[in-house]
Amino acid sequence: MLDGAIFTIKYIIDMGASVMLPIIIAILSIVVGVGPGKAVRAGLMIGVGFVGLNLIVTLMNDQLGPAAQAMSERFGLSLTIIDQGWPGISPAAWASQIAYVAIPLAVAINVVMLLLKLTKVVNVDIWNIWHFTFTGAIAYVVTGNYWIGMLGVAIHAIVAYKLGDIWAPVMEEYFELDGITVPHGDSAFMGPYAVCVDWLIDRIPVLRDVDINADTLQEKIGVFGEPVVIGFALGAIIGLLAGYDVAGFLKLGVNMAAVMVLMPKIVKCIMDGLMPLTESAKKVMNERFGGEQYYIGLDPAILLGDSQVVTAGLIFIPITLLLAIIIPGNRVLPFGDLATIGFFIAIAVGIHKGNLFRTLFSGTLIMSIIIWIANQTVDWVTALGTSTGIFTLAPGAQIAALDQGGWPITYVFTSICSMQNLVSVILITGSYVACLVMSVRFSKRRAAEVAVARKDEDDEL
Template identity: 25%
Template sequence: MLETVNQIFQIFGASVVVPIMIFIVALCLKVKPKTAMMSAFYAGVGLTGFGWVIQAFTPTITKIIKQMVSNTGIKLPIVDIGWQAGSLASFGSMVGLSFFVFGLIAELLLFAFGVTKIFMASNLWNNFGFMIWGTVCYYVTHNFWLSLGLSFFMLLYALLLAEVQADRWSDYYGVKNASVASLHNIEQVVPAIILDPLWNLLGFNKVKMTPEYFKNKLGVFGEPTTLGALLGLLIGILGNINALNTMKAWGQILTVAVQLSAIMTIFPLITNVFSQAFTPLADEIDKNTHKTTGNSDESVNEVTNKKRWFLGVDDGVGYGEPATIISGVILIPIMVLIAFILPGNKTLPIVDLISLPFMVESIVAITRGNILKVIANGIVWFSLGLYASSWLGTFYTGAVSHYGVALPAGIVLITSFNLMSRPLNALVFAAFVSQNPFFIGLAIIIYLVLLFVLRRYRPQIWQYLNNMAAKNAGYSGSNEKITY
């Protein structure tokens, strides 16, 4: 049965399977069949659009990044070849396939019994993020149940963090009653919350580095399209720093500038289409919540509404938002430089650098688009992530080569910057792979305590995060009003 499920998913792919799941979920929420069908189509169109744009842009930007790396003289043994190899490996192992089937059942039960307020089943595709960690654990320990347990435990705390950020994410990205819960992109909630008081102490909250400020202050040069071109020029020059006197170099530089400008322009349009897949579902959630609470007033305070629940959506919904994509692109050359100078680092991030906008979504939402804070958080957390992927390199390489794909010629050790450069995930993995009951039990106890706190104090937590967000300058709704 597991092999059949894998074959079905591999044949049809996310752009078909995800719309089918959304159609089913929509019908279960009593959305009209016509609206449910259009939601499914919008999801398929959005995912296809994302795929086309990223596939067209990735070869160009990856080549530039490799040139940038070459110019710095970086020689690191663990090479990032992208998350796709990890995805293939997760579907190639029995642990991964088992979670793909039974994880879906668990997601439904966790939601039904109120353990989580995130309906994760609507985001089936991103389950590979849980599957790959179980797969790597099984490669190391050869313990099937321990490895499957690791995948399930990571699901639990990913759902917890997704609910912590849910109100902020939903508000910032404008998708009512929705949140992302992808394991490989959700743990950034931790540094976004913990480090925020430090950034405020340093005055980062008073720096108006937001897309709105750029647009109003810089005019045409503050438009996402123009900013994309300028960032493309910068990255292109860094990638061709030793050949700026050649026409070939400038041809590549200008190509990157135009393509990144196109990304900044086109992605928000695709994102808007993709978001329409979830709007009817989110609206229905809103109606059902008001019915459950016996309050049909649309102005009800959603922060204090304990019956409110959220749809798990693909993080592609937020990729094209200006602050998100600008922050992610700025972090590309920064992370290359950090990989070069970070003592003890063995990881060379390359292919997954294009995923940085996905990786910063939670930080963007919690800091309300403060680009300076997003970059600062990214530098701290992803630097720690480089150490995590350096430690995991041997394990990940063995698992991918055993269950997934052959290694590229000339590369001994591989990683995925998006999947493995995860400090929190690495700590949980370390606890389980140790097979020590004390460390595993400690991880579980910490989760249970955090779950209790969330269940009891969710309104207070959300209000605290909203107060944090409001301290950031650059928004008409912030405590410090904008003055241009």
């Protein structure tokens, strides 16, 4: 019976997000009262959206990966450990022994927290439970204790669902995603640092008044501020830094312009697919729970429909490489995750209400912390990759992962359980907890602003 359950879970995982999520969304839609035909269409629209996202991310990886490698070689970077990115490291998490219990454990924790009113997040993004799995898998590889691995999954899940609650007002107010939140990914977990940066800038004269975003640029400089032109310019600059010839940097520029134009359209497919579920879920919750608000937990990919997020993601490609050069003792070459840095800082953009000037500060802090932690977890990530058979490395070779491998939660939990890095763990834990406390207060203020804005809209109607 256990073997059958394990086979079923592995079979579902192997289908990937583009198949898994449509099935889950269609089933949930029918459960909350959406007609079967409409539910199937909604699920398929989400599948189409994720297929489109995969195509865009693949395009970015194919175009930006070689450019990053060329930049590294051109400027003589002596960074010997390659960041594998989430496409490389997520299979290792799913291949671990912890993966077999991660999905049912994470779902059970979500249900219990909902029943105890400890969260309002209804997580439907089963694919991204690989993040929870990674924390558990790393802890298990390092300590050899399966129960510690399961505890890692549980703690990651609890923190993720609470972060989903914290960021819900940002989702509604800035991203205009009512009833939806993002509890997953670097965006959710690194967002608290952006809150602290926002608080600090608010207290610095002159700096607090600076507001730069793609919309204001378009107003001031016309066509040169449009997303398609910004994408082209950023792509071309990256190509020039990589040493490409005229044809090369122009091609990269056009490809990044395509990303800027197509990404919001693709994300719209996902949002269209979610509308029947969110509307019916709200109706059911209002009838059964007296109007209490609940949030559908989704992948941070939905935030890439915002032009500021895509713009910031492109800007941070050369910035991240520069940080890799100047951070003392760094051995990791950012590579696999360069194309998806927008995922890392998306919520930071929302916290700053699209202000790219502030995002430069918070994003720099976020990427610096990620790179530093990724260096500390190289041995752990290498052990996970080789023990699962996903990576076959030459003697002495190592791998790294910015996504997950550079996260405070995985680093702190595993260090405590293995009694390693305790001094740095104390510093990181203290600063992160302080940022979390500030984030809770920030969320309450932003929620109050959203409530006032909603009331004003109702009064106008």
